[in-house]
Amino acid sequence: xxxFTKETESIIYGRQAAAVxxxxxxxxxxxxxxxxxxxxxxxxxxxxxxxxxxxxxxLIPAYKTTKxxxxxxxxxxxxxxxxxxxxxxxxxxxxxxxxxxxxxxAEGIPERQTRIMAAEARKKGKxxxxxxxxxxxxxxxxxxxxxxxxxxxxxxxxxxxxxSVGFVSKSGGMSNEMFNLIAQxxxxxxxxxxxxxxxxxxxxxxxxVLRYEQDKAVKIIVVLGELGGTDEYGIAxxxxxxxxxxxxxxxxxxxxxxxxxxxxxxxxxxAKSGTAKxxxxxxxxxxxxxxxxxxxxxxxxxELIQKVFEKTAGPxxxxxxxxxxxxxxFKDALAKNAVRRAESxxxxxxxxxxxxxxxxxxxxxxxxxxxxxxxxxxxxxxxxKRLPKYATEFFEMILKITADHGPAVSGAHNAIxxxxxxxxxxxxxxxxLLTIGPRFxxxxxxxxxxxxxxxxxxxxxxxxxxxxxxxDIRIPGIGHRIKSVKNPDARVTxxxxxxxxxxxxxxxxxxxxxxxxxxxxxKGNLILNVDGCIAAVFLDLFSSCGEFTKEEVDDxxxxxxxxxxxxxxxxxxxxxxxxxxKRLKQGLYRHAFDDILYL
Ligand code: ACO
Ligand code: LMR
Numbered sequence: 001x002x003x004f005t006k007e008t009e010s011i012i013y014g015r016q017a018a019a020v021x022x023x024x025x026x027x028x029x030x031x032x033x034x035x036x037x038x039x040x041x042x043x044x045x046x047x048x049x050x051x052x053x054x055x056x057x058x059l060i061p062a063y064k065t066t067k068x069x070x071x072x073x074x075x076x077x078x079x080x081x082x083x084x085x086x087x088x089x090x091x092x093x094x095x096x097x098x099x100x101x102x103x104x105x106a107e108g109i110p111e112r113q114t115r116i117m118a119a120e121a122r123k124k125g126k127x128x129x130x131x132x133x134x135x136x137x138x139x140x141x142x143x144x145x146x147x148x149x150x151x152x153x154x155x156x157x158x159x160x161x162x163x164s165v166g167f168v169s170k171s172g173g174m175s176n177e178m179f180n181l182i183a184q185x186x187x188x189x190x191x192x193x194x195x196x197x198x199x200x201x202x203x204x205x206x207x208x209v210l211r212y213e214q215d216k217a218v219k220i221i222v223v224l225g226e227l228g229g230t231d232e233y234g235i236a237x238x239x240x241x242x243x244x245x246x247x248x249x250x251x252x253x254x255x256x257x258x259x260x261x262x263x264x265x266x267x268x269x270x271a272k273s274g275t276a277k278x279x280x281x282x283x284x285x286x287x288x289x290x291x292x293x294x295x296x297x298x299x300x301x302x303e304l305i306q307k308v309f310e311k312t313a314g315p316x317x318x319x320x321x322x323x324x325x326x327x328x329x330f331k332d333a334l335a336k337n338a339v340r341r342a343e344s345x346x347x348x349x350x351x352x353x354x355x356x357x358x359x360x361x362x363x364x365x366x367x368x369x370x371x372x373x374x375x376x377x378x379x380x381x382x383x384x385k386r387l388p389k390y391a392t393e394f395f396e397m398i399l400k401i402t403a404d405h406g407p408a409v410s411g412a413h414n415a416i417x418x419x420x421x422x423x424x425x426x427x428x429x430x431x432x433l434l435t436i437g438p439r440f441x442x443x444x445x446x447x448x449x450x451x452x453x454x455x456x457x458x459x460x461x462x463x464x465x466x467x468x469x470x471x472d473i474r475i476p477g478i479g480h481r482i483k484s485v486k487n488p489d490a491r492v493t494x495x496x497x498x499x500x501x502x503x504x505x506x507x508x509x510x511x512x513x514x515x516x517x518x519x520x521x522x523k524g525n526l527i528l529n530v531d532g533c534i535a536a537v538f539l540d541l542f543s544s545c546g547e548f549t550k551e552e553v554d555d556x557x558x559x560x561x562x563x564x565x566x567x568x569x570x571x572x573x574x575x576x577x578x579x580x581x582k583r584l585k586q587g588l589y590r591h592a593f594d595d596i597l598y599l
Contacts, residue, residue, distance in 0.1 A: 477532020
């Protein structure tokens with residue numbers, strides 16, 4: 001019987017997303033009904049591991065301990081990706097559960113520990129593959145971790161369906177090469193195992209050869225040994241004792257070692273040319289003498305396999321089975337221009353896909369080198385332009401001017417109340433920001449709309465005031481609770497002065513002041529307020545600086561971007577008030593009864 005079936009399930013020790021995905025891709029190609037990974041063990045996170053089974057995303061449960069994973073899944077294979085430091089303890093622990101096969105991937109586990117694990121596995125009747133291996137595969141059924149390589153490699157080595165060659169080697173990397181070679185020179189592998197390159201592997205070459213001898217699905221056996229160690233002599237002995245009757249084709253790599261003047265250590269810990277007995281030549285000779293079919297060199301290996309296969313099983317059958325098609329990774333298909341999809345989000349102001357984030361195509365590092373200001377950043381991210389200095393300085397002036405207006409104003413008050421209710425900083429800030437609206441700080445956009453429309457239509461300030469009165473609309477940007485003709489708002493004075501000095505035209509400001517002249521005749525506090533003044537001078541800036549088309553200005557006013565200046569500026573003050581209350585250790589705010597008119 002092959003080691004694994006189409007129903008075999010495993011537990012992976014470690015959060016090995018790539019290896020798990022390779023296993024699931026193989027499952028899919030083989031036409032399995034269920035994924036072969038039932039769970040992973042991850043002591044540090046029990047977040048399920050997302051992976052694809054075909055085109056469908058699934059979540060593989062993660063458990064803290066092997067015990068839990070076993071109890072929940074009853075999987076029969078344990079694949080240990082623990083490092084060489086913890087592989088010993090975790091494998092011995094796993095041997096307490098009824099796993100039939102265990103694989104250890106880590107390299108560099110001390111030999112003493114490997115020998116204890118191997119003895120323990122033998123005692124408990126378990127098959128231990130590794131350490132220092134990629135694992136193994138039963139074609140068309142189940143594979144361990146990264147065995148077989150990429151889906152393309154697995155398909156070309158015909159691993160998606162059963163052949164009739166039983167293969168065993170030490171090297172995992174060479175296994176993939178051999179799967180391919182065997183597929184070209186026979187009907188492919190039935191099963192392929194890489195026992196690992198350590199000196200004392202959990203199972204030996206001969207262990208698997210003897211399994212293949214018993215396995216009806218295996219018609220010929222292929223072995224790839226390597227110099228170092230005496231494992232191959234075990235096969236020779238089994239052949240001599242008549243324990244292996246099926247044709248066995250074998251080659252021991254490392255025959256080139258004799259060309260080196262001193263002892264050579266190849267990739268594996270065990271692949272060391274020591275005594276003459278451990279040389280590749282000696283082992284090839286011994287295998288040949290015992291009855292194995294040994295090629296002249298590795299170059300003839302494929303040809304010999306084919307000869308033996310055809311003699312035993314007849315001509316190589318024509319391939320009829322195709323692997324179940326694996327969906328292409330979206331990113332790969334995209335790179336090949338093979339798919340298209342309308343993007344869900346369109347963005348035009350910034351891009352962080354490269355090393356340096358771009359603010360409207362300008363790298364942030366360049367802006368820092370140029371000592372660009374917050375005004376420059378706003379002009380790039382809000383208006384997608386590099387505006388002249390007088391404009392960016394104006395932005396910053398507005399931010400400074402609107403940053404705070406004391407604790408009594410609506411926004412600051414709400415931030416203070418929230419802070420005293422124990423809310424966090426962002427919540428306090430948002431509480432204040434949410435107060436900004438048509439009466440408080442957020443009248444700028446509406447003021448801009450009305451002033452712009454009146455100026456465009458060429459109506460007089462008087463006609464405008466009457467029109468608004470007739471419609472029963474309060475003029476946004478006019479009126480203040482405490483500022484008045486007698487108590488002018490110094491902020492408004494500064495803004496007016498800046499616009500007159502720097503902006504090519506102030507026709508909207510002039511219009512707004514004509515409106516103010518009329519409204520203040522009615523009441524002294526119906527002045528052009530901060531919001532109204534900001535609205536008017538922004539209209540002047542946009543329409544006269546030469547950087548915006550008329551359509552762009554219409555768009556900005558229509559969208560309503562100007563309240564953002566108040567919101568951004570005032571958030572500075574709101575943060576300040578929220579922090580201040582916490583620093584002052586102010587308790588919960590409660591309004592005084594005597595300050596409320598109870599009706
Ligand atoms: N347009 C026309 N008339 C007005 C306006 C206005 N913008 N504001 C107040 N009035 C009139 C009222 O209709 C009322 O008239 P009446 O006496 O004939 O009934 C009179 O002035 C007083 O109204 P109140 O509501 O008592 O005025 P108050 O001083 O409380 O209002 C406020 C101040 C809320 C700012 C108000 O002027 C207003 O709504 N303005 C428009 C919104 C605005 O620009 N807000 C931003 C203010 S600045 C800032 O928050 C940073
Ligand atoms: C402000 O800047 O908050 C004000 O002009 C509003 C106010 O009530 O003073």
